[in-house]
Structures are given as C-alpha cells and as structure tokens.
Amino acid sequence: MIFNILFYTFSSVLLASSFMVITAQNAVYSVLFLVLSFLSAASLLFLLKCEFLSLVFILIYVGAIAILFLFVVMMLDLKTPNRSENNLRYFPFGFIIGSVFLTEIILVIAETFKTNPYKNSVLTNFYVNWYDKIDVFTEIQSIGQVVYTQYVLQFLVAGNVLLLATLAAVVLTINTSVKSNNKTQIIFKQLSRNYKNVLIKM
Amino acid sequence: MLFKEIVIFSELFLGISIIYLVMHCTFLAVQNKYPLIQTSVLYLSVLSIFFSVYLVFNEPLNVLELSCLNNTFINDYTSFLSKLIIGNLSVFCLLMMQSYILNQKINNFEYFLLILFAILGLFLLCSANDFLTAYLAIELQSLSFYVLAAFKKNSTFSVDAGIKYFILGAFASSMFLFGSSLLYGVTGTVNFDDFRILFMGDFPKNNFIEDVDLAINILDTSKITIDFIEDLLESLECKKVLDTSEILSELLSYKIDKLVDIFYKPGDFPKNSIENVDLAINILDTSKITIDFIEDLLESLECKECKKVLNTSEILSELLSYEIDELVDIYKPGDFPKNSIIEDVDLAINLLDTSKITIDFIEYLLESLECKKVLNTSEILSELLSYEIDELVDIYKPETVNFYSDNINLIKFALVFILIGLFFKITVAPFHIWAPDVYEGSPTSSTFFFSVVPKLAIFVLLLRIFYYSFFSFVDSWRHFVVLVVIFSIIVGSFGGLEQRKLKSLLVYSTISHMGYSLISFSAGTFESLQMLLSYLIVYSFSGLCVWSIFLVTNLKNNYFQKQNKDLTDLVLLGKSNYMLAIFFTTVLFSIAGFPPMIGFLVKMGIFLTAMESSMYFVALISILCSVIGTFYYIRLIKILYFEKVLVGKLYYPINFQNSVLITFLFFLLLFLFVNPTLLFLISHKFSLLVFI
Numbered sequence: 001m002i003f004n005i006l007f008y009t010f011s012s013v014l015l016a017s018s019f020m021v022i023t024a025q026n027a028v029y030s031v032l033f034l035v036l037s038f039l040s041a042a043s044l045l046f047l048l049k050c051e052f053l054s055l056v057f058i059l060i061y062v063g064a065i066a067i068l069f070l071f072v073v074m075m076l077d078l079k080t081p082n083r084s085e086n087n088l089r090y091f092p093f094g095f096i097i098g099s100v101f102l103t104e105i106i107l108v109i110a111e112t113f114k115t116n117p118y119k120n121s122v123l124t125n126f127y128v129n130w131y132d133k134i135d136v137f138t139e140i141q142s143i144g145q146v147v148y149t150q151y152v153l154q155f156l157v158a159g160n161v162l163l164l165a166t167l168a169a170v171v172l173t174i175n176t177s178v179k180s181n182n183k184t185q186i187i188f189k190q191l192s193r194n195y196k197n198v199l200i201k202m
Numbered sequence: 203m204l205f206k207e208i209v210i211f212s213e214l215f216l217g218i219s220i221i222y223l224v225m226h227c228t229f230l231a232v233q234n235k236y237p238l239i240q241t242s243v244l245y246l247s248v249l250s251i252f253f254s255v256y257l258v259f260n261e262p263l264n265v266l267e268l269s270c271l272n273n274t275f276i277n278d279y280t281s282f283l284s285k286l287i288i289g290n291l292s293v294f295c296l297l298m299m300q301s302y303i304l305n306q307k308i309n310n311f312e313y314f315l316l317i318l319f320a321i322l323g324l325f326l327l328c329s330a331n332d333f334l335t336a337y338l339a340i341e342l343q344s345l346s347f348y349v350l351a352a353f354k355k356n357s358t359f360s361v362d363a364g365i366k367y368f369i370l371g372a373f374a375s376s377m378f379l380f381g382s383s384l385l386y387g388v389t390g391t392v393n394f395d396d397f398r399i400l401f402m403g404d405f406p407k408n409n410f411i412e413d414v415d416l417a418i419n420i421l422d423t424s425k426i427t428i429d430f431i432e433d434l435l436e437s438l439e440c441k442k443v444l445d446t447s448e449i450l451s452e453l454l455s456y457k458i459d460k461l462v463d464i465f466y467k468p469g470d471f472p473k474n475s476i477e478n479v480d481l482a483i484n485i486l487d488t489s490k491i492t493i494d495f496i497e498d499l500l501e502s503l504e505c506k507e508c509k510k511v512l513n514t515s516e517i518l519s520e521l522l523s524y525e526i527d528e529l530v531d532i533y534k535p536g537d538f539p540k541n542s543i544i545e546d547v548d549l550a551i552n553l554l555d556t557s558k559i560t561i562d563f564i565e566y567l568l569e570s571l572e573c574k575k576v577l578n579t580s581e582i583l584s585e586l587l588s589y590e591i592d593e594l595v596d597i598y599k600p601e602t603v604n605f606y607s608d609n610i611n612l613i614k615f616a617l618v619f620i621l622i623g624l625f626f627k628i629t630v631a632p633f634h635i636w637a638p639d640v641y642e643g644s645p646t647s648s649t650f651f652f653s654v655v656p657k658l659a660i661f662v663l664l665l666r667i668f669y670y671s672f673f674s675f676v677d678s679w680r681h682f683v684v685l686v687v688i689f690s691i692i693v694g695s696f697g698g699l700e701q702r703k704l705k706s707l708l709v710y711s712t713i714s715h716m717g718y719s720l721i722s723f724s725a726g727t728f729e730s731l732q733m734l735l736s737y738l739i740v741y742s743f744s745g746l747c748v749w750s751i752f753l754v755t756n757l758k759n760n761y762f763q764k765q766n767k768d769l770t771d772l773v774l775l776g777k778s779n780y781m782l783a784i785f786f787t788t789v790l791f792s793i794a795g796f797p798p799m800i801g802f803l804v805k806m807g808i809f810l811t812a813m814e815s816s817m818y819f820v821a822l823i824s825i826l827c828s829v830i831g832t833f834y835y836i837r838l839i840k841i842l843y844f845e846k847v848l849v850g851k852l853y854y855p856i857n858f859q860n861s862v863l864i865t866f867l868f869f870l871l872l873f874l875f876v877n878p879t880l881l882f883l884i885s886h887k888f889s890l891l892v893f894i
Contacts, residue, residue, distance in 0.1 A: 153210065153271045157326060157338040160217060164319045164342060167224065168349040171312045 007047055014040040027073045035066045052139045209270045209277040212257035212285070213325050219250040220318045227311045240303060243311040247318050248296050254325070255289035258282060273395055274332045279891040281329035283735075283884060284662045288328065291655050291742055292321050297863055298750045299647035305756060306354070306645065313353060317651060320346040324659040333382035333392040336663055340378065340627070343659075344371045347652050351644035363643025370626065370636040378623030384616035388609050397671035614678045620667060621682060627660050629709075630716045631690030641709045642766055649705060650749040653712055658738050664723065665731070665892055676726050683724040684820055690717035691824045695831035704752060704767040707834060708745075711793065714831055715741050721820060722808045730811040731889035736881045737804040740792070740874065744801065747789045747867040751782060754860050758852040769841055774850030776843040782856075783842050785868045792871055794835040795828060800874040800881070 017037040024030040038061045045054035137145070147155050227243055261282060269276040296317065303313065323343030330336035348371060352364020386392050389400060622633065629637040641649045668679060694714025701707040719737050722730040757771060776783040792799035795806075805828065812821040856864075874881055 150272050151274070151334070153275055154334050154338055156217070157335070157342060160220075160319070160322065161338065161342050161345065163221070163224070164316070164345050167312055167315065167319075168345065171310055171316075171349060172352060172355065174310075 003047065007044070010040045010044045010047070013037075014044065027078045028070070031066060031069045031073055034069065035062055038062050038066060050139060052143055055140070209261070209267065210275055210329075212254040212261075213322065213329075215257055216250060216254040216318070216322050216325065219253075220315065220322060223247065223250070223318070224315055227315070231311065236309075238309055239311050240309065240313070241300065243314045244296055244300055244303075247314045248293055250318065251289055251293055251296070251321060255286060255293075258285045258289065269331055269395075273393055274335050275329055276331040277329050280662060280665070280888055283888055284328045284658050285325050287739060287742065288321065288324050288655060288658060291746060292317070292651070294746055294750075294863060294867070295647075295651050295655060298746075298753055298860060299650060301756075301857060301860060302647050302753045306647075308353065308645065308647075310353075313350070316346040316350050316353075319343075320350070320651070320656070324656055327659040328662050330663065331394050331666070333385070333394075336666075337375070337379060337382065340375060340660075340663075343656060344375065344627070347371070347648075347656075350648040350651065351640055353648060354645045357643075357645075359643035360645060363640045366636050367640045367644075374623045374626030374633075376623075377619050377626070381616040381619030381623065384612060384619065388612050388616070394666055394671040401672060401674045613672075614675060617668075617672060617675060617679050618682060621679060624660055624664055625686060628657055628716050629713055630686050630720060631693040631713060632686065634690065634693065634713050637713065638706045638709045642703065642705050646705070646749075646753060646766075650753065653708065654742055654745045654749060657716065658742060661719065661723070661734065661738060665734075668723075669726075669731070669892055673726075680724045680726060683720055684817065687717050687720045687724060688820060688823055690714065690720070691827045695827040698831060698834045701834070702769055704769055704771070707769070707838070708748065708752075711831070711834075712745075714827070715793075718805065718808055718824065718828075721812050721817070721824060725811045725815040725817060727811060727815055728889050729814065730808075731892055732882065732885045733804060733807040733811050735885035735888045737808055739881060739885070740800050740804050740871075743867060743870060743874075744789050744793050747785070747864065747871065748793070750860070750864050750867065751786050751789075754856050754864065755779075755782070756854040758854055769838065770845075771851060772838070773841055773845045773847055774843075778850045779853065782864070785864060786842060787839050788868065789871060790835045790839055792875075794832045796832075798875060800871055800878060803875075803878055804881075 014037050017033045017040065020033040021030045021037060024033060038057065042054040042057040042062075045051075045057060223243065223246060226246075227239065230237065230239060261277060263277070263279060263282060268278045296314065320343045323339045323341075323346070326339035327336060327343065330339055348364055348368040351367045352361050354360035382392060385397075389397065391397065391400075626633045626636075641653060668676075672679070691714050694710050694712075694717055697713070698707055698710035701710060715737075719734055719741070722734040722737065752767065755767075755772060755775070772786075775786065788799070792801035795802045809821050809825060812818075812824070
C-alpha cells in the first residue's frame with residue numbers, strides 16, 4: 001500500500017518535473033527540474049530494490065552531470081526570451097521523434113510484460129519468497145561482499161587511481177611561486193646595508 | 203590471509219610507500235611554504251623502488267603459489283623478470299633526470315610521485331592475470347603519463363602534448379575496455395586462465411569456421427565408419443577383400459567430400475525450421491551413396507569369383523529393392539502426402555528406417571558370408587551406426603552451429619579491439635600519429651621515462667593475452683599483427699629520414715623498433731618469444747643510454763631552456779667531449795644493428811625467427827627497411843665527428859653521478875656484446891615459462 005503510494009508519488013513527480021524541464025522559460029529552472037527528475041527516478045529505483053543503481057544515479061547524474069550543466073548555464077548567462085510564439089515550430093520534428101520512442105516503448109512492453117495467468121484464480125499475488133524473510137542481502141551489501149573479498153586488489157588499485165587523479169588535478173592547477181619564500185625583497189634590509197657590514201668575519 | 207598472499211608483497215610495499223610519500227611531502231610543503239624538496243623526494247622514491255625490486259628479487263616463485271587473490275594476480279617468472287628489468291630501468295631514469303629537473307626548474311615534488319604511480323601500474327600490469335586488473339593497471343600508468351607530459355605548465359607545447367596524449371590514450375583505453383567487455387559477454391569470464399582452458403585445443407584453425415566445424419565433425423564420424431568397416435573386413439578374414447577396402451575408403455572419402463560440399467553451401471544451409479529437412483535430405487543422399495557403394499562392394503566381390511556371394515548379392519539387391527519398395531509402400535498411407543517428402547516427421551522416420559535398412563543389410567551380408575564369429579561384431583556395429591546417426595543429427599542442429607560460429611567471430615572482433623588498444627600504447631605505425639607530437643612537446647625527462655620503461659610491461663600483457671590465453675586464435679590475429687609490423691617498420695624507417703630534431707628522430711626509431719619486436723611477436727614460436735624479450739631488453743638499455751646522453755649534453759648558450767635538441771646541437775661532440783662521443787657512437791651502432799654489437803645479434807635473431815616461421819616477405823621488407831633506417835643513425839655519427847664546422851658547441855660539465863651511470867650503461871652493452879649468453883639464457887627461460 002505504502003509502496004504503491006510512494007511509487008505513484010515519485011512517478012508523478014518525475015513526469016511533472018520532466019515536463020517542466022522542457023517548458024520552463026528560465027534555463028536555470030529547467031536544469032533544476034532536471035535534477036529533481038533525476039532524484040525522483042533514483043528514488044523509484046530505490047523502491048524497486050536497485051539501491052546501488054539509484055545511488056550511482058544520484059552520484060553521477062545529480063552530483064556531476066547536472067551540476068556541470070548548471071555551471072555551464074550560469075556561465076553562459078542566457079537571457080530568457082519569450083519563446084511562446086515559436087513553440088509550434090518544433091512540433092513536427094518533436095512529434096516524429098516522440099512517436100518513434102512511443103512505439104518502441106509500446107513494442108517493448110507488449111513483448112516483455114505478459115498478463116498474469118493467475119490473475120483470476122485464487123493464487124493471485126500469493127507468491128512469498130520465504131528465504132527473503134529469513135536472510136536477505138541488499139544489493140549494496142552483496143556488491144560490497146564481492147568487492148572487499150574477491151576483488152580487494154582491484155578495489156585498492158582503483159583507489160590508487162583516484163588518488164592519482166586528485167594529485168594530478170592539484171599539480172596541474174596549483175600555483176606555487178617559490179619566490180615568495182626565498183627571494184623576497186626586504187626593503188629596510190637593503191636600505192640599511194652599507195659597505196662595512198657586508199663582509200662577515202668568520 | 204594477507205600473509206598467505208605474500209606474492210603481491212612488492213606491489214603492496216610500493217603502494218603504501220607512495221601513500222606515505224604523498225603525505226610526507228604534502229605536509230612538508232604546506233607547512234613550510236613550498237620548499238624545494240625535489241632532490242630528497244627523488245632519492246626517497248629511488249629507495250622505495252629499490253626496496254620493492256629487492257622484494258621481487260627475493261620471491262621464491264613456487265609453482266603452486268604463483269597466483270593469488272582468486273587467480274587475478276600471477277607472479278611467475280615472466281612477471282618476475284619483467285619487474286626486475288622495469289625497476290632497474292626506472293632507477294636509472296630517475297637518477298639521470300635529476301640534473302635535468304634541477305636545471306629546468308621543475309620544482310614540484312609531485313613529479314616523482316607520478317613516476318612512482320606509473321611504476322606501480324607497470325608492476326601490476328606485469329603480473330595481471332585478468333582483464334580487470336590489466337585495465338586498472340593500464341589506467342594507473344597512463345594517467346600518470348598524461349600528467350607527466352603536461353607537467354611544464356608554462357610551455358604551450360607541453361600542455362598540448364598532455365591533452366593529445368590524454369585524448370588518444372583514453373580512446374585506446376576505451377578500445378581495450380570494449381574488447382574485453384565483448385569477451386566477457388561471450389564467455390562470461392575475464393580471467394586469462396579461464397580463457398586458456400576454454401580455448402585450449404586447435405579449435406578454429408581457418409577463417410570459415412562454421413563449415414570447418416561441420417567438416418571436422420563429419421571427419422570424426424567418418425573415421426568411425428572407416429574404422430568400423432576396416433574392422434569388419436579384418437574380422438571377416440577375407441584377404442582378397444582388403445583391396446576392396448582401399449576402394450571403400452576412397453569411396454568413403456569421396457562421400458565425405460561430397461558431404462562437405464553439400465554442407466559448405468552457406469546459402470541454402472541455415473533457414474529457420476527447414477534446416478532439419480535439408481540436413482535430413484543430405485543424410486538421405488549419403489545413405490544412398492552407401493547403398494551404392496555396398497552394391498559396388500558386392501560387385502567387386504563378385505569379380506573375385508566368390509560364387510556363393512554372387513547369389514547372396516543378388517538376393518541382397520533384390521531384398522534391398524524389395525525393402526525400399528516396401529518402405530515406400532508403408533510410408534504411402536492415405537494421410538501422408540506421397541510426393542512431398544519435405545515434412546520433418548516423414549524425413550526423420552525415413553532416416554531412421556534407412557539406417558535400420560543398412561544395418562539389416564550388413565547383418566544379412568555377414569550372415570550370407572557365413573562367418574558366425576562376426577555376428578557379434580555386427581551387433582556392435584549396428585549399435586555404433588545408430589549411435590553415429592543420432593550423434594550426426596544432434597551435431598547438425600543448425601542453431602548450435604550458428605551460435606558457435608557467431609561467438610567465435612565475436613571473440614575475434616574483440617581480440618582485434620584489444621590489439622588496437624594496446625598498439626596505441628606501444629606506438630606502432632597506424633596508431634603512432636600522437637607519438638611525435640607528444641614526445642616532442644613533453645619535458646625531456648618525461649619523454650625519457652615513457653619511451654624507455656613501459657613498453658616491456660605492455661608486451662608482457664600482450665604475451666599473456668595472445669600467447670597464454672588466446673593462442674588457438676593465432677591464425678586470425680597474426681595477419682593483423684603482420685600488417686601492422688610492415689607498416690610500422692616502413693613508417694619508422696622513412697619517417698626518420700626527414701627529421702631535424704633529435705627527439706622526433708628517436709620517436710621514429712622507437713616506432714621501427716616496436717615493429718621489429720612485433721615481428722617476433724607474430725611469429726608464434728618459442729625462439730621468437732626468446733628473441734622478443736632479448737630485443738626488448740637491449741632496446742630498453744640502449745634507449746636508456748641514448749636518452750641519458752641527450753639529457754646530459756646541456757648547452758651553455760641555451761637561453762630559452764628549450765626542451766628539444768636539433769641534430770646540430772651535437773656538432774663536433776667528438777672534439778669537445780671525446781669519451782661521450784665514443785659512447786654515443788657505440789650505442790648508435792648497436793641500435794642500428796651493426797655487426798659486432800649486441801643490437802646486431804638480437805636483430806638477426808628476430809629475422810631468423812621470422813624466416814623460421816616462413817615469413818620471408820616480412821623478413822625481406824624489414825631487412826631492407828632496416829638498411830634504410832641505418833642512414834639516420836649514421837648521419838648522427840657524421841654530425842658528431844665529421845662536420846665541416848670550425849667551432850663546436852659548449853656544454854655544461856657532467857656531474858659525477860651521471861657520468862658513472864652512463865659509463866655503467868655503456869659497459870653493460872659492451873658486456874652483452876662480449877657475452878650475450880646471459881641475455882639469451884634469461885630470455886630462453888622466460889620464453890619457456892610464458893606458457894605455464
């Protein structure tokens with residue numbers, strides 16, 4: 001029950017926000033709606049017990065790509081033109097692409113999702129996996145089990161690659177001027193210098 | 203658990219010491235406002251490389267404990283030797299580039315940490331035993347190479363080189379990754395050992411696999427029949443019939459040829475559900491052939507004046523015809539369409555019945571020959587025949603055949619992708635376009651490092667993939683490698699003629715040398731592997747010597763601190779620095795392959811292995827191109843000694859450490875020329891143990 005409510009909530013949020021992405025006048029708003037749609041898609045995946053995928057979704061799409069979009073949009077500093085008059089101009093092209101995708105989706109759904117043969121019998125939705133009730137791994141747990149035992153070396157090497165990437169980014173962007181330490185100009189020392197105290201007797 | 207997996211001890215040590223060095227240097231730098239600590243970091247990194255090489259050296263190499271961590275990591279003699287060589291090379295590199303780095307004012311301590319990361323990646327690459335580890339190791343080393351190329355931030359060339367290297371290297375890595383993911387999709391594993399076990403036999407010899415598989419199967423089954431008929435004849439103990447057995451075998455082979463012909467036609471072969479029908483018809487045809495052939499046999503027996511058999515043969519033929527008529531009668535009921543024999547059910551039934559007919563008929567033959575003893579064998583025979591036919595029907599299910607062949611083609615596709623990805627890394631000719639720009643633009647110490655050190659490790663990976671696990675596909679990948687060889691030797695020899703800069707000259711020299719080593723890689727014998735390793739060792743050490751001399755000759759009037767050298771910057775070095783010129787000349791002769799030097803021995807060995815595996819054309823072209831390539835080495839020697847200029851160039855004096863190292867490298871090459879047995883022994887052991 002709660003599952004269904006959550007599912008419908010998130011999917012309606014997803015639909016609404018993705019609709020807003022293409023209709024919002026301000027580019028920044030549409031990127032923010034994109035982030036919202038990513039988030040709701042990730043929570044839908046979470047509901048479907050694909051925890052790892054949903055977290056990766058949030059990390060990569062929200063954390064990296066959408067933020068990149070946001071930076072680009074903010075850097076370009078787009079004016080918001082009134083685009084109401086030329087909305088219909090894109091209609092044919094959009095209609096073609098949309099209908100192609102719609103037919104693809106319909107074909108896939110008709111191919112893969114069959115009606116439940118037990119729908120009208122007593123056994124409707126009677127399937128319970130008892131092993132899940134006793135002992136269950138979540139997806140992240142099982143991935144972690146494999147990564148920390150079987151592929152521990154690869155995990156460490158991947159960590160080293162990340163460390164190297166951090167180091168490389170720092171090296172290529174840091175600006176260390178050695179002059180500030182060794183060759184600074186101390187003016188009063190220069191001014192107070194005369195020929196008597198230049199030579200130092202050891 | 204960790205102590206059980208002691209095999210990765212050197213890599214663990216190197217990785218941990220890198221992290222310690224990072225922490226140490228970062229804290230030191232941040233607290234003291236970036237002091238100049240390159241020298242101390244350099245010595246620390248040399249120390250850590252030395253210790254990890256020592257750990258490698260002390261490994262027992264027990265055969266039963268070679269691999270660890272679920273067989274993803276292997277430390278056999280191959281990786282042992284290549285790690286030792288790479289460690290030594292990198293120690294030399296680091297010590298030689300010290301003066302250059304101080305001179306060029308590369309003040310960041312991270313330079314050496316990046317080199318250490320690259321060495322860790324190369325060590326891991328040497329002993330990677332699956333695609334996952336290999337890919338991570340490649341990424342580790344090539345990421346640090348990109349940064350090493352772009353390290354001189356105030357030079358446009360260096361940044362340009364870094365970006366070019368990054369884009370093309372990422373492209374190559376993605377090729378490699380795509381190939382290995384295809385392999386994973388087809389076979390369900392990424393482990394080299396598993397691949398080796400999967401493709402152990404002499405499986406897909408030729409190019410047209412589908413038909414070949416079928417042909418092999420047919421041959422196998424035909425062997426059974428031939429054996430069985432021979433056994434039959436022997437058991438009948440009719441000496442006269444033995445001649446006919448030869449005829450028989452010929453006939454059989456004819457039959458097989460016809461079968462193969464029939465099955466070869468790809469057009470009418472795999473159609474959806476009618477395939478079975480085709481097959482059945484083919485089998486029916488062959489059964490007709492057998493009937494004919496048995497009639498021939500009977501006739502030949504007739505010729506041998508076996509009066510008794512004559513009668514029986516007549517009876518037999520009558521019986522046969524009768525039986526067939528009867529069969530037709532039986533299978534001609536009202537519900538069966540008489541003419542259309544195309545339905546599966548009919549055909550299957552007919553097939554089964556015909557097999558029974560032949561068996562019956564052979565039994566009848568045996569009975570008529572009146573050898574009671576043979577009756578038992580005939581029963582066995584009939585069982586064999588029925589088994590054989592079942593097996594045939596099982597084998598010729600066309601779905602399985604198609605599945606098989608598609609997967610084999612996909613594996614070949616993936617192997618080509620992996621080859622391309624790795625060829626990008628070792629700069630062979632169609633994939634070399636990035637190399638001159640990157641090598642010229644990046645700081646000379648970085649160029650030094652990534653032109654000398656990483657080739658050996660990537661060759662070890664190539665050996666592991668293409669010799670250890672996919673050797674049964676040798677026929678399909680070697681053509682590709684041979685094409686690349688010819689192309690890269692030609693490009694390396696002719697491209698070097700145009701160059702006026704020393705660095706790009708050395709780049710083209712590298713390209714042609716990689717071509718020579720790929721010759722022996724494509725030859726596919728033990729001797730070729732031996733020559734490959736010895737060539738790579740000699741190439742690395744002589745490259746080390748050349749680049750050291752490049753770094754050491756530091757011009758005094760060089761105001762711009764330029765990273766490249768014209769060829770004329772070395773003019774009259776023979777007058778200004780006599781010993782250095784002699785060293786340089788000797789090493790250049792060795793690289794060019796002049797007879798008394800070690801370079802000649804290994805190059806000749808490579809040409810010999812090419813000719814041993816009948817690659818005469820490749821050997822001819824590469825010998826001719828090597829003659830052409832000699833020109834630019836000799837031109838360099840001419841510039842060193844015989845240029846008609848009155849005044850040479852002035853150089854900064856060479857410090858003690860560098861002169862000791864260069865002298866050591868020179869004497870190493872001399873020693874290898876006096877006594878090449880050491881090199882050949884090591885590489886012989888290496889080549890024998892690649893396959894274990």
